[in-house]
Structure formats: structure tokens, C-alpha cells
Amino acid sequence: MFDFLSQEPVRVVLALLLTFGFLIGSMLILLYLERKIAAFIQDRHGPHHVGKWGLLQAVADTFKLLLKEDVISANVDRRVFIMAPVVFFSPVIAAFAVLPFSKDLTAINLNVGVIYLMALGSLDVLGLIMAGWSSNNKYSLIGGFRAAAQMISYELPLGLSFVVPVMLAGSLSLVDIVHAQDHYWFVLIQPLALVTMFTAGLAETNRNPFDLPEAESELVAGFMTEYSGLRWAMFFLGEYGNMIVVSSVAATMFFGGWHGWLLPGILWFLAKVYIFLCLFMWIRSTLPRLRADQLMSFGWKVLIPLTLVNLVVTSFVILLLPDAYQLPLGIISWALMLAFVFSFRRVVFPRRVSKSLEFRRTA
Amino acid sequence: MKLIEHHPIESKVAGLRTEEMLLNMGPQHPSTHGVLRLVLQISGETVTDVTPVIGYLHRGMEKIFENRTYLQGIRYTNNIDYLSQMINEHAFVGAVEQLLNLDVPRRAEYIRVIVDELQRIASHLVWLGTYLLDLGAFTPINYCFRDRDEILEMFETLGGSRFNVNYMRVGGVLADLPMGFLGRLEKFLHRFIHTVDELEELIGGNEIFEVRTMNVGRMSPELGIAYGISGPCLRASGVNFDIRTFRPYSIYPELGVVPQVEVSGDAFARYQVRMNEMRESVRLIQRAIEGLPGGPVRARMPHLLRPPKGESYYTVESPRGEMGYYLISDGSTNPYRAKVRPPCFVNLQILPELLRGARIGDVVSVLGSIDIILGEVDR
Numbered sequence: 001m002f003d004f005l006s007q008e009p010v011r012v013v014l015a016l017l018l019t020f021g022f023l024i025g026s027m028l029i030l031l032y033l034e035r036k037i038a039a040f041i042q043d044r045h046g047p048h049h050v051g052k053w054g055l056l057q058a059v060a061d062t063f064k065l066l067l068k069e070d071v072i073s074a075n076v077d078r079r080v081f082i083m084a085p086v087v088f089f090s091p092v093i094a095a096f097a098v099l100p101f102s103k104d105l106t107a108i109n110l111n112v113g114v115i116y117l118m119a120l121g122s123l124d125v126l127g128l129i130m131a132g133w134s135s136n137n138k139y140s141l142i143g144g145f146r147a148a149a150q151m152i153s154y155e156l157p158l159g160l161s162f163v164v165p166v167m168l169a170g171s172l173s174l175v176d177i178v179h180a181q182d183h184y185w186f187v188l189i190q191p192l193a194l195v196t197m198f199t200a201g202l203a204e205t206n207r208n209p210f211d212l213p214e215a216e217s218e219l220v221a222g223f224m225t226e227y228s229g230l231r232w233a234m235f236f237l238g239e240y241g242n243m244i245v246v247s248s249v250a251a252t253m254f255f256g257g258w259h260g261w262l263l264p265g266i267l268w269f270l271a272k273v274y275i276f277l278c279l280f281m282w283i284r285s286t287l288p289r290l291r292a293d294q295l296m297s298f299g300w301k302v303l304i305p306l307t308l309v310n311l312v313v314t315s316f317v318i319l320l321l322p323d324a325y326q327l328p329l330g331i332i333s334w335a336l337m338l339a340f341v342f343s344f345r346r347v348v349f350p351r352r353v354s355k356s357l358e359f360r361r362t363a
Numbered sequence: 364m365k366l367i368e369h370h371p372i373e374s375k376v377a378g379l380r381t382e383e384m385l386l387n388m389g390p391q392h393p394s395t396h397g398v399l400r401l402v403l404q405i406s407g408e409t410v411t412d413v414t415p416v417i418g419y420l421h422r423g424m425e426k427i428f429e430n431r432t433y434l435q436g437i438r439y440t441n442n443i444d445y446l447s448q449m450i451n452e453h454a455f456v457g458a459v460e461q462l463l464n465l466d467v468p469r470r471a472e473y474i475r476v477i478v479d480e481l482q483r484i485a486s487h488l489v490w491l492g493t494y495l496l497d498l499g500a501f502t503p504i505n506y507c508f509r510d511r512d513e514i515l516e517m518f519e520t521l522g523g524s525r526f527n528v529n530y531m532r533v534g535g536v537l538a539d540l541p542m543g544f545l546g547r548l549e550k551f552l553h554r555f556i557h558t559v560d561e562l563e564e565l566i567g568g569n570e571i572f573e574v575r576t577m578n579v580g581r582m583s584p585e586l587g588i589a590y591g592i593s594g595p596c597l598r599a600s601g602v603n604f605d606i607r608t609f610r611p612y613s614i615y616p617e618l619g620v621v622p623q624v625e626v627s628g629d630a631f632a633r634y635q636v637r638m639n640e641m642r643e644s645v646r647l648i649q650r651a652i653e654g655l656p657g658g659p660v661r662a663r664m665p666h667l668l669r670p671p672k673g674e675s676y677y678t679v680e681s682p683r684g685e686m687g688y689y690l691i692s693d694g695s696t697n698p699y700r701a702k703v704r705p706p707c708f709v710n711l712q713i714l715p716e717l718l719r720g721a722r723i724g725d726v727v728s729v730l731g732s733i734d735i736i737l738g739e740v741d742r
Binding site for chain 2: 216218293
């Protein structure tokens with residue numbers, strides 16, 4: 001019998017369709033989750049009018065966006081303006097191709113999967129710059145350039161953090177990385193890489209506290225200012241898609257991907273991904289936003305040196321103890337991470353006591 | 364109208380010509396607190412100059428006072444600083460009482476101070492919530508508004524309206540405290556003092572909040588005094604200037620107000636001053652409740668007020684600074700001239716001084732920290 005599913009083109013098309021369905025489905029769930037989690041944190045109810053417990057709120061929102069008038073301002077660079085959301089959105093879908101949802105559910109087991117993900121991540125920024133430039137709006141322009149600076153800077157710590165699990169697994173393929181975690185999850189021996197990767201991921205996805213490109217209190221909506229309706233929805237979808245990708249990569253590289261007990265692998269994978277997504281939402285509801293220059297100095301002066309140190313230490317430990325590197329590496333990494341977390345306040349953002357000496361008390 | 368000179372600047376990179384950009388922020392903008400328009404001159408992310416453009420909410424309040432009787436005027440004070448209605452009413456009726464040379468029953472004075480301080484808490488809560496919203500944290504506003512709502516509900520029992528209460532009268536207040544008000548108030552204060560600690564722990568201990576506010580928008584006391592700044596902004600710069608102690612009114616001298624002063628003069632100091640003022644307000648209300656005397660809440664007054672010829676200026680400490688009402692009476696039923704001394708209008712002037720050289724992100728941080736109410740700036 002002709003094995004239909006083993007044909008590569010068929011698999012790719014099927015995977016794309018599934019990905020798109022998965023993305024749209026997750027989008028609806030995430031919209032609802034985002035609102036409910038924010039509401040829970042903020043001591044209020046959240047949506048409860050549309051459908052039972054407001055479950056249909058996301059559907060209603062989607063229809064609202066679909067039915068909205070598509071406004072294109074008179075002085076925009078039309079072609080670039082129309083293309084920008086597509087350019088932003090397509091790498092996000094493409095990234096799903098290499099994610100190992102379960103042992104058998106991976107579109108392509110690409111042997112350079114990690115590099116492929118990095119490459120797609122860098123493409124994202126192009127869409128944002130296009131949107132910011134073509135809108136012919138100063139807020140959009142500032143938002144677009146902030147996005148460019150931010151995403152290019154944070155690509156480095158993201159990539160450097162990716163290298164650590166790659167070294168541990170000895171492969172660039174995401175499937176192999178999951179297989180390498182048959183006995184233990186990499187988070188146990190490399191928590192620091194997870195923290196740096198997730199922090200850089202927050203910046204890559206333009207989420208709080210790094211949501212400067214669309215900082216609504218400063219730039220109205222940043223690069224999205226001139227967009228409305230479906231085009232706006234594509235940016236929104238892209239942002240959520242990016243979140244899913246970052247969460248999936250975190251789950252794959254550090255939390256053993258589909259590994260788990262009793263339940264099928266895909267459920268384990270999705271559960272891990274959703275825990276990370278909830279973390280995204282928790283952070284969004286908790287933290288204020290950094291300033292642009294503080295964001296850059298945090299990226300270049302803290303995150304990149306930290307990931308570099310971690311990388312060097314990890315490679316030396318693996319080099320010196322090729323057979324039993326797990327335990328020493330785990331101890332070193334946990335110690336480094338705890339030291340970082342506890343010294344965070346003093347080292348990263350030293351509490352500068354305002355210079356009050358020049359002021360004199362009057363009256 | 365050419366607001367700011369436009370001139371290209373030399374770039375550090377040879378051969379690249381860069382220009383400063385004029386960014387029009389407002390009057391329709393999420394964080395200009397109403398309808399303020401800021402014309403920012405920016406060079407990259409750095410702000411080189413700012414011109415605040417005001418007047419979008421001008422309603423001719425002072426002229427409105429001239430066309431209303433004194434009693435009708437009280438209601439319009441609510442729309443001047445729409446976050447501290449009670450304190451505005453207090454200033455207005457205080458000015459009229461000064462014209463009449465009237466003694467207000469002591470119970471009325473106590474009630475006035477209680478509602479004034481409640482209003483101060485409510486106003487600072489709104490400030491805190493919206494300030495954090497400006498900085499990108501969208502949770503605190505819900506906590507702040509939850510507690511503010513309790514205050515507004517208590518106001519509703521006083522005057523029948525949550526927001527524009529119209530509670531003060533010349534010679535006293537509209538009516539005595541309703542039954543159960545004091546119990547509810549005490550319960551609220553008991554809970555609220557912990558809420559302030561909770562808010563301070565959640566917000567003040569946050570590293571991102573600290574880097575966004577510390578050393579941002581530094582104001583020296585000399586500069587503040589030169590610009591006529593008052594209220595928490597000036598006290599955050601180390602100047603002990605509080606109308607409640609400097610030019611005491613009502614029963615504040617008996618309650619023993621402790622002005623809250625910080626010395627660093629940055630946005631974080633202004634935050635600290637306001638947080639401490641909320642605690643101080645709770646203490647003042649508790650002391651006022653302890654000493655609340657009995658008796659009437661309103662002096663006997665004619666139905667139509669005709670103050671004798673003369674003029675009066677009465678100041679109170681509003682949550683934003685020195686709020687004063689200046690009235691001239693020609694002996695008729697309406698004021699001949701009314702003038703408001705708005706703290707926000709004066710405080711706003713210093714914005715360009717504080718913002719030169721700051722980043723775009725600092726614009727909202729500094730603007731939020733000086734806490735302007737556009738209804739009061741434009742009147």
C-alpha cells in the first residue's frame with residue numbers, strides 16, 4: 001500500500017494546515033486565558049457575558065476584527081504597508097514546522113532546527129520595521145525602530161542560550177534534543193540558560209516588560225498605530241504565535257518536550273507550553289515597562305555577558321568531564337542562577353540613592 | 364504658530380545627516396491625562412525641548428462663577444479639579460465665609476476635614492493607578508480604584524452623588540453624617556492602612572518601577588520655589604510647605620498635621636510623598652473621628668447670600684498643592700469676580716525644565732509624577 005503519510009510534501013502541507021488550525025485554536029484559547037488571568041490577578045471578573053463564563057468572548061472579538069473597516073491612510077507607502085503584516089506573520093507559521101509536538105508529530109525533523117528557528121526569528125523584525133516605516137506616522141516610526149533595536153539585541157542572548165541545550169544534546173535537531181532528555185530534563189542541570197532564554201524570549205515577542213515597540217502610554221500603539229481590522233489582527237496573531245513558539249522551544253529544550261508519564265506525549269507537550277504561556281500573562285499583568293535605553297543596557301550589559309559566561313562554563317565542564325558532567329554542571333548552573341537572582345537588584349539595577357546633598361532643606 | 368525652532372544637528376557618524384523630529388503628543392493621547400498637548404522636539408529617543416499647549420478643556424469656569432449665585436457656584440467647583448471635589452468646595456465656601464466673616468459650627472469643620480482627607484486619599488489613589496498605567500503596569504489601577512470606589516460610595520451617602528458631591532455649604536455642610544457612616548468609615552480606614560502597605564510593597568519594591576522613577580525628573584527646591592510649585596511635588600524636593608501647617612485653616616491646627624517631606628526631588632520621591640500622605644490622611648481622619656463634637660452642622664444663614672463689599676482669598680491644601688479661591692463681592696448675589704489659583708496650572712510650567720535631556724519614556728513618567736488635572740489647568 002502506498003504510504004501516504006510518509007511522503008514529505010504531503011507531510012509538509014498537512015503540517016501547515018494543522019499548524020494554522022492549531023494557531024487559530026490556540027489564539028482563541030489564549031485570548032480568553034489572557035483576559036481571565038489578567039482579571040484574576042486584578043481582582044475582577046473578566047469576560048462573562050458572551051457564552052457560558054464568557055467562553056465565546058474570543059470568538060466575538062475575532063468577528064469584530066473581521067467585520068471592521070480596513071482603513072489605509074492616504075499617505076502611507078501602500079505596498080509596504082499591506083505587506084508588513086504578512087512579512088511579520090509568515091515566519092511565525094513557518095517556525096511551527098520544526099516543533100516536535102510529540103514523538104511522531106513533527107512536520108520536519110530538520111537537522112539544523114535550532115538555526116532555522118533563529119533565522120525565522122530574525123525575519124520577524126523586518127515586518128515590524130516595514131510597518132513602522134510605511135505608516136508615515138512618527139509614533140509608528142519610533143515603534144518600528146525600537147522594535148528593530150530590541151529584537152536584534154535580544155537575538156544574541158536568545159541564540160547563546162539555545163547553544164547550551166544544543167551542546168548538552170550534541171545535536172541541532174529539536175527532536176534529538178528531546179531524545180537526549182530521556183532520563184532527565186535539561187532544566188535540572190541548566191536552569192540559568194532557561195532563565196536567560198525566557199527573558200530574551202520576552203523581548204523577542206515584545207511582551208511586558210519589554211513591550212516598548214507598542215508602548216501604549218508613550219507611542220499610542222507603536223508600529224501598529226495605523227493598522228486596523230484584519231491587518232491589525234495579523235500582528236496580534238503573530239505576537240501570540242511568537243509567544244507559542246518561544247514557549248514551545250522552552251518546553252522542548254528544557255522541559256523534555258513530549259516526555260511525561262501515562263498521558264500521550266502531545267498532551268504533555270501542550271501542558272508544558274501552556275504553563276509557559278500563562279507565565280507570559282502573569283508577567284504582563286505584574287510588571288511595568290522598562291525605558292528604551294534601560295532595555296538596551298540590560299540586554300547588552302547583563303544578559304549577553306551572563307549567557308556568554310554560562311556558555312563558557314558549560315563547555316568547559318563538558319570538555320573536562322565528558323562522561324559525568326551532569327552533576328557538577330547542575331551545581332554550577334544552579335549556583336550561578338541563584339547568585340544572579342539574588343544579586344539582581346544590586347548588580348543590575350543598583351538602588352541609586354538620589355543625590356540629596358546638593359539640596360538644602362528650606363522653611 | 365511656530366512652536367519650536369527647527370534646526371538640524373551634527374551627527375557623530377561622519378557623512379550622516381540627522382535631524383531633530385517634532386513629535387506632537389496629544390491632545391488625543393493615552394497618557395496626557397486628558398487633553399494636554401505636548402510638542403516634543405526629539406533627537407532619537409532623547410527629548411531636547413518640550414512645549415506644553417493647554418486650553419483644550421477651557422470652559423470659562425471663573426466667568427461661570429460670576430454668573431451664578433454663591434450657592435450655585437459650589438457645584439461648579441466640582442468640575443475644576445475633578446479628582447478633589449470636596450477640597451475645591453471647601454476652598455470656595457471658605458472664601459465666601461471669609462467675605463461674610465462667618466463662624467462655622469465646629470461639627471461642620473470636623474466633617475469637612477474628614478471628607479477632605481478622604482478626598483485626598485481618593486485622589487492619590489487615582490494618581491497612583493494612572494501613574495503605574497503610564498509606566499506600563501496595568502494591574503495597580505484596579506486595586507486603587509477598588510478602594511477609591513469605597514470612598515465614592517461613602518460620598519454618595521453624604522450628598523447623593525458619587526463624584527460631584529456638592530456637599531459643602533456656606534456656613535457648614537449640606538447635612539449631618541448619615542447613620543452608620545462613621546462605622547463604615549472606621550472599618551474602611553482599618554482596612555485601607557493595610558492596603559497602602561500592600562500597594563507600597565507591590566509597587567515600591569519593584570526594580571523596574573525604581574529604575575523608571577529614581578533620578579528621573581529631578582527638581583531642586585530652588586527651582587521649585589522659583590516656579591511656584593506647591594503640594595507633593597515641592598515637598599518631594601525637601602521644602603516643608605503644606606498649606607495645612609503653613610497657613611492653617613479649619614481645624615487642622617488641632618489635629619496636628621505632619622507634612623510629608625522627601626529630599627531627593629525625583630519622581631520616586633513624589634511617589635513616596637503621596638504614599639505617606641495617604642497614611643497621614645488616615646491618621647488625621649481617625650483623630651477627627653475621635654474628637655468629633657456634637658451640635659449643628661450648619662450656621663443659620665439667609666436664603667439668598669449677599670456678602671458685604673470686599674474681597675477674600677482662601678487657600679487649602681489640595682492633593683496637588685495650593686488651591687486658592689479669590690472672590691470679589693460687590694454686595695450683590697453673585698461674585699463680581701472670581702479667580703482660581705490652580706496648583707496644576709502652576710506645577711505644569713516646570714515640565715520643560717524637567718524634561719530637557721530626558722528620554723521619550725521619561726515624558727510620561729515625569730508628566731505623571733507631577734500629577735496634573737487638565738480640568739484645573741484649563742478651567
